[in-house]
Amino acid sequence: MSLVETHALRKYFPAGTGFVSRLFADKKVHAVDGVDLTIDRGQTMGLVGESGCGKSTLGNLLLRIHDPTEGTIRFNGTDITALSGSELRPYRSEMQMMFQNPQNSLNPKHTVGKILRKAIEFHDVAHGDKATELARQYLTEVGLRPEHVDRYPHEFSGGQQQRIAIARALSVDPEFIVLDEPVSALDVSVQAKILSLIEDLKNEYDLTLLFITHDLNVVRHVCDEVSVMYLGEIVENASTEDLFNDPYHPYTRALFDSITLPEPGELSSGGIQGETPSPIDPPSGCRFRTRCPDAVAECETVNPELVERERDTSAETRDTACHLYDPLDR
Amino acid sequence: MMSVLQVDGLHTYFDTENGIVRAVEGVDFSIEPGEIVGLVGESGSGKSVTASSIMNLVERPGRIAEGTVRYDGQDVFDLSKSELQDLRGGEISMVFQDPMNAFNPTQTVGRQLHDVLRTHRNGAVHPVKRILGLDHDEDCKEAVVEMLDAVGIPNPEARYSDYPHEFSGGMIQRAMVGMALLCDPKLVLADEPTTGLDVSIERQILELFNDLVEELNTAVLWITHDLSVVAKLCDRVVVMYAGKVMEVGPTDVVLSDPANPYTEALLDSIPRYDRPDEEIRVIEGDVPDPLNRPDGCRFADRCPKVHERCHDAHPPQYELGDREVACYLAEEGTK
Known part of the structure; x- marks a missing residue:
């Protein structure tokens, strides 16, 4: 059963830098443009794409950090798109977020104990001494020591700070956590530890995760299902294994060609040419057509929908948005 | 050589x-x-x-x-x-991680490349000449445009007078590479x-x-x-x-x-x-505190192949074929 579900979700930001130009701007940044995404309970969904594709905005929309321009978000069956602040509050503790840079997400003036206690008390999980006790407990859970409650964030290394961020997210007993590039700022040896911690806690607490990243090597190891995003739209969605075994969409294929491995050798040819077009004025038709090696005339006029499609050469089908494959008759 | x-x-x-x-x-x-x-x-x-x-x-x-x-x-x-x-x-020149910080945001990219080249060709320019805009050198400009072209910036002639924020992330890093090689x-x-x-x-x-x-x-x-x-x-x-x-x-x-x-x-x-089936192997322990590093091999406390002697002194560089390895295992040739 699905825990989080979006339908035709859109977020446009006014383009322009000043207050006035923003107010009167008729140009919009199409950050998220019609996304249908379903995350099943207990699943780790990977959301991948290059910078500027809208993956972080989508994560923020799911938690109602941004308000969507259009579309609906359902959490656990309830439509939370239009809920007000106080109505939303019970859901807030069910949905937590973890960011790329712990230096910016942990208040430097508060002790670790206070950082955790504030979250615990705000969501009425516990108060007073009980809250402190919980804080100690969750620090142990993430591999730190209970006496660390009296220390400040700057006394910890990047990896340890990320553990604190995990402890805070866990401390309000959430069902769903959005992890926005949680290991991108860490060294590889630390990254491996945090990934295995996330994996362990996910199983222990029966969490559902949205893992936002640009690193496909990490995705292969932690995600059950992957959605590939390009310029505000999801272009392909499949189980991790299927996607890596046989990517359908030309963009997914090109992304895979760009993955580097620590294996000596020449730079193989391939990869994506050029740069992502501006999200203010995205290309007509399929958004990837300007960089696509397989683009045909139809791609310029009709934007392919993300639906189940089949290919001539195999019996399998795939949710992808590309004219190269024929949609299944429904 | x-x-x-x-x-x-x-x-x-x-x-x-x-x-x-x-x-x-x-x-x-x-x-x-x-x-x-x-x-x-x-x-x-x-x-x-x-x-x-x-x-x-x-x-x-x-x-x-x-x-x-x-x-x-x-x-x-x-x-x-x-x-x-x-x-x-x-x-010797440098290319930095964050080109947006390495470029001056108030000057055009072309101008900044031009100044680098000019300074190294003809020495520093008198500040008065600089303020009056008399330090322009047509040869330098030509060389800069050529370089922008060589690092793959489309339409280099026009891009010469663009400011850093008008470049995309990839393009500004190309310009940075161009500046380093100028x-x-x-x-x-x-x-x-x-x-x-x-x-x-x-x-x-x-x-x-x-x-x-x-x-x-x-x-x-x-x-x-x-x-x-x-x-x-x-x-x-x-x-x-x-x-x-x-x-x-x-x-x-x-x-x-x-x-x-x-x-x-x-x-x-x-x-x-x-x-996908191989588990990501974790290196146990943490990087030693730089104020208080171990006397022995710096990696000894985390090393899966540690011996007793590793704790005595950091190993010297042993030659092993065409490489040098700081590990006692390399001395014995067993690795």
Whole structure:
């Protein structure tokens, strides 16, 4: 059963830098443009794409950090798109977020104990001494020591700070956590530890995760299902294994060609040419057509929908948005 | 043939309130003309301090405690301020991780490249001439436009008068590479130049470097934490850990058959999409506190192949084929 579900979700930001130009701007940044995404309970969904594709905005929309321009978000069956602040509050503790840079997400003036206690008390999980006790407990859970409650964030290394961020997210007993590039700022040896911690806690607490990243090597190891995003739209969605075994969409294929491995050798040819077009004025038709090696005339006029499609050469089908494959008759 | 760069016994220390931080503790390596050498390590390994030491850019409370850096046979630490000034940006240039911070946001990109070239060709310009705009040099401008074209910036003539914020992330990094190569340097120090870029853009920058270096026969020291980049770009690799060089050798040998357990552990901790069933191996423990490093091998406390003698003293560099390895296992030839 699905825990989080979006339908035709859109977020446009006014383009322009000043207050006035923003107010009167008729140009919009199409950050998220019609996304249908379903995350099943207990699943780790990977959301991948290059910078500027809208993956972080989508994560923020799911938690109602941004308000969507259009579309609906359902959490656990309830439509939370239009809920007000106080109505939303019970859901807030069910949905937590973890960011790329712990230096910016942990208040430097508060002790670790206070950082955790504030979250615990705000969501009425516990108060007073009980809250402190919980804080100690969750620090142990993430591999730190209970006496660390009296220390400040700057006394910890990047990896340890990320553990604190995990402890805070866990401390309000959430069902769903959005992890926005949680290991991108860490060294590889630390990254491996945090990934295995996330994996362990996910199983222990029966969490559902949205893992936002640009690193496909990490995705292969932690995600059950992957959605590939390009310029505000999801272009392909499949189980991790299927996607890596046989990517359908030309963009997914090109992304895979760009993955580097620590294996000596020449730079193989391939990869994506050029740069992502501006999200203010995205290309007509399929958004990837300007960089696509397989683009045909139809791609310029009709934007392919993300639906189940089949290919001539195999019996399998795939949710992808590309004219190269024929949609299944429904 | 003389090495472009020869670093011998380099020690760089920082005097802090809590004691001396030995950021770099005895680093030796060399770079030959036209060679790309990767300097790899995690944060705190001392790789960036090594780079600043090479340019003699270490500032208080840091100091070069010991060692020499020879550029073209000449000791960099013996040079006067003005001699250093000529060296930096001219013979040795740098490419930084964040080009948006390296460029002046209030001047056009073309103008900034023009000024670099002009200064190194004709010396500094009198400030009055500068204010009056009389320092323009048509030859320099032509050379800059040519360079912008060479690094793959479309329509370089028009882009010359664009400001840094008008460039995209990939394009501004290309311009940065162009600026570094403008004075035909013998050595380029590249400090994490592709970190933070998308994979597709990273790949384009790597290709660009590969082609240009081959064409200009420039030597490059490529500082990075990313072994995948080293694998595709570098001829040789220097692996650093906690201020020490752990392993130096040809990239293909070091990465396919690491002799130092640290190199091996580092490679094993990288998740790989082509090996989904292999668990990502974690290196147990933490990087030692720089104020209080162990007396023995810096990696001993975390090493899966540790022996008793490892705790006595940090191993010297043993020669093993065409590489040097700081591990007692390499001495016995058993690894």
